[in-house]
Amino acid sequence: MKKISRRHFLYCGAGLLCSAVQAHAFLPFSVEANAAAGPADIRGRVFKKDAPEKLWKWSHEGYFYTKLDNKRVMCGICPNRCLLSPGDRSVCRSRVNMDGTLYSLTYGNPCSMNVDPIEKKPLFHFKPRSKAFSIATTGCNFRCLNCQNWEISQALGMW
Ligand code: SF4
Known part of the structure; x- marks a missing residue:
């Protein structure tokens, strides 16, 4: 050896x-993560009965989802494929099942807008000294423990 x-x-x-x-x-x-997860571990799990009572005024029916039996819906946007019963909130916290219809809570509801120098962006030598417009909504389908934007990525939203 x-x-x-x-x-x-x-x-x-x-x-x-x-x-x-x-x-x-x-x-x-x-x-393995899901199998070992305890009740407090929220990774990859939908939030049962966590939808708001009323929708945000501009909430919009979501795209790319499937209606199932018993008013359940399945989102098809990301690999989580959230399966939501009425009143449930998605893993990314931004989509809810309201009586059998999937709604996006972030539509028309940005949490951050800013004009930044282009140099702040992860671009290499792209139009130096120009400006970039940034816009973001709350929610994320990851749970990275080192997230630098956790205050918005893990927020429930502004409604
Ligand atoms: S985490 Fe969000 S985008 Fe991904 S499947 Fe669930 S609802 Fe859809």
């Missing part, structure tokens, strides 16, 4: 550890 130096062993061990941590952070919806 080939011997490896202590330095090489530590180097490989650290690499493996980092890979495992990243996989856990970026793949929160894995089968």
Whole structure:
């Protein structure tokens, strides 16, 4: 068997550890994660009976969803494929089942708008010194523990 130096062993061990941590952070919806999840673990789960009583005034029927039996709906936008009973809120917190119809709560409801220097954006040498208009709504279908926008990504919204 080939011997490896202590330095090489530590180097490989650290690499493996980092890979495992990243996989856990970026793949929160894995089968293992759901199987091991306790009742307080919300990764990849819809929020049962968490829809608001009234819709936001510009709430809009969502696109890309399927109506199922018993007024359930299934969203088809992202791989979560949220299966929502009436009154449930999606994993991304921005879609709800209201009496058998899927509504988007973020339609016409931005939480952030700003004009930024283009240099703030993840672009390389694109129109230097120009401006970029940023617009965002609340919600996200991930639960990254290191999210820098957690106040809006994990917010319920402004209604
Ligand atoms: S997380 Fe949001 S976008 Fe993804 S399937 Fe669920 S409702 Fe649709």
